[in-house]
Amino acid sequence: MKNKLKIERAIKDITQEELAREIGVTRQAINSIELGKYVPSTILALKLSRFFGKPVNDIFLLEDND
């Protein structure tokens, strides 16, 4: 799974730390998602979607091997 979290964050111009605080997770979680090392739960994905005001499908994208 790919994600555009870093891009979305750049558009909103907020740091990992700020985003983590807004969503209520650790900065490590945001960082690991951005690096593609961690697939967030549905709840976390929905919270990110709500925060950026975009559908989950616009932030997280399935890849061929998923």
Add this chain to the structure above:
Amino acid sequence: MKTKLLLPNCFKRPGWIILIPSALLGLFIIIFDYDFSFLETRVFTIYSGSFPLKDSGWFSVIESNLTNTIVGVLFIIGAVFVAFSKEKTEDEFIAKIRLESLLWATYINYGVLLFCFIFFYAFEFLYVMIFNMFTILIFFIIRFYYMLYRSNKSLGHEKQTEN
């Protein structure tokens, strides 16, 4: 992982304070086969079938040395506090690392035990069993904190590229 199954974060520091001295003391008493003579006392036991025979039987009081007991109990309490108390901030990512580390520690622990089962016999195997009582907690703590350290380290890297 439901965080209500974890101990509060305030258990972490006392955990380390109990764990480190009892681990060092434990190693010392195993390597030098040392017993504190003032801990020689009569204790209640559920079953004692070994030497001396006069004390054998169910629910009896026997003469024994409490050095191993006390150090072992302190080690387990300290290790459980360190291993299963909450981090300062908890989330699903930390929970995932914790769960993975637990699985990893169980595999390694039983891998080592399997190896020792095959290659150690009789009295030497008793030492294997003594260590094995504690290794699963040790492996878990090492792996869990190593993974937290690694994810923190990759944060530092991100910070630099961001600026």
